[in-house]
Amino acid sequence: MRKSVNHIFLLFILFQVNLGICGDLTLNKLATTNNLDPNNYKMMSDEQAGKQIGPTYHYHYLDRYHSVGENLKNLGTVYAITWGLYFATQPEAWHEGSWEAWKKNFGKVVFDQDEPFWNWFVHPFAGSQLYLFYRANGYSRIDSLGMSFISALLFEFTVEIYTEPASIQDIFQTPVFGSILGLGLETASLYFLNSGNAAGKVLGHVLNLYTLFWFYEGKIKIVPMYDGPKSAAITFTETF
Amino acid sequence: MLRLLLILFLFIPSAHSYYNDWGLKGALGMNYQSIAGEDESSDNIVGLTVNTQFGYRWDQFELDLASYVTFGKSHNIHFKVGDELQAIVSGMVRTVNFVPLLKFYTHWVPIQKRNLYFSAGPSFSLRTFWTNNYTVLTGELDEGYKITYHDTGIFAAVGIEELSTFKEENPSYFEILFGYTKSRKITVVDASNNQKVRVVHSDEAGPNIRTIILMFNLGITFF
Structure with missing residues (x-):
């Protein structure tokens, strides 16, 4: 029985090592202490192992339930930011639009005649950032898409109508294409963030800036502890 | 025969990867379009398709x-915008079709681990022709202008979707889609400044402007 437990524990460690979460500092000691053949595992001296003791971080996404209040708070935050960003990135829109146009455009949906640059790059990119924002806040992939859809609807029907009617392409392509792009960015950034090297981490954060913000819920602190041959443990700490 | 089909469709169980849940799918494909223009002009186009589908799935319906x-x-x-413009145009064409799609998943598994579905819905489209080469018959057409059609029509598809235990396995699908659209409105747009496009002319489309579409799409469920 004890041997089985030891095997399970060793397999767990191997699994974590495979994921790149922690180094294999304890493998040689574990193998020796548990009467397993240490030659079957990657060996590391105690000096090497000692250098690796200290916290490391693993990045992932934590999907959890959100209350209605939290949903409204997140939607409200994004909505306020879209008002600011719309006029910050297109200052001429303030002069081209008007509150009269806002009233006239309210409730209208049209096919816009915009160039592919806007419909195929700007809006999907904006959608990917919405998706990643909600993912960082603990929403599942499909919930992030749903929240992005609501945010896109709010933007199209109450912000952009200051200058032009809501566009059916933007309403669909911002959250849908954005989520597909966001999924790609999410996958790539997690790969680089967990690659274990500094350049990869930088690239991972650049691809997914929300991993740097306080509201990102998927950062796990891992503290390997090794105190001689009889004591080895890993502590996982996640804050949300 | 009818009884056999009913048994195949209704009583042989199959396992979809998810029920009562939202899903996002995406596909790439090839399309063939037969476009009829003014004065019996026509063209056959072969090109690429990008398909996305976002919706809710119950047991057999989606x-x-x-x-x-x-x-x-x-x-x-051959294009005609009222009495203001007539031109013969060659160039890139892009069509954005939005379709509220009702899908019915049968329980029939014609190919190993893939079951059959049917889907159909009305389509609302914007077809854009870039005027790379053009001959103006009447009126004026400048470099950087594009011609757009607003179409409505119907799309119907038959496809197979991979049966998998979990949505996370990204079940794949393949569908053959037929579409028929008819143009309602034609617009000439000045897109020489891509920051700010300008509608130059707009009119009702001629009665014979229509498109027949055939698509082959291969895709996966993302999540």
Whole structure:
């Protein structure tokens, strides 16, 4: 029985090592202490192992339930930011639009005649950032898409109508294409963030800036502890 | 025979990867379009398709909002915008089709681990022709202008979707889609400044402007 437990524990460690979460500092000691053949595992001296003791971080996404209040708070935050960003990135829109146009455009949906640059790059990119924002806040992939859809609807029907009617392409392509792009960015950034090297981490954060913000819920602190041959443990700490 | 089909469709169980849940799918494909223009001009276009579908699935039914964006190149299509402009145009053509799609998943598994579905819905489209080469018959057409059609029509598809235990396995699908659209409105747009496009002319489309579409799409469920 004890041997089985030891095997399970060793397999767990191997699994974590495979994921790149922690180094294999304890493998040689574990193998020796548990009467397993240490030659079957990657060996590391105690000096090497000692250098690796200290916290490391693993990045992932934590999907959890959100209350209605939290949903409204997140939607409200994004909505306020879209008002600011719309006029910050297109200052001429303030002069081209008007509150009269806002009233006239309210409730209208049209096919816009915009160039592919806007419909195929700007809006999907904006959608990917919405998706990643909600993912960082603990929403599942499909919930992030749903929240992005609501945010896109709010933007199209109450912000952009200051200058032009809501566009059916933007309403669909911002959250849908954005989520597909966001999924790609999410996958790539997690790969680089967990690659274990500094350049990869930088690239991972650049691809997914929300991993740097306080509201990102998927950062796990891992503290390997090794105190001689009889004591080895890993502590996982996640804050949300 | 009818009884056999009923048994196949209704009573042989199959396992979809998810029920009572939302899903997002995406596909790439090829399309063939037969476009009829003014004065009996016509063209056949072969191009690429990008397809996305977002919707909710119950047991056998699914309601999606789908987009089919097609790309291709047209040759010598005759356009007429009221009495203001007549031209023969060749160039890139892109169509954005939005389709509220109702899908019915049968329980029939015609190919190993893939079951059959049917889908159909009305389509709302914007077809854009870039005027790379053009001959003006009457009126004025400048470099950087594009001609757009607003179409409505119907799309119907038959497809197979991979049966998997979990949505996370990204079940794949393949569908053959037929579409028929008719143009309602034609617009000439000045897109020489891509920051700010300008509608130059707009009119009702001629009665014979229509498109027949055939698509082959291969895709996966993302999540």
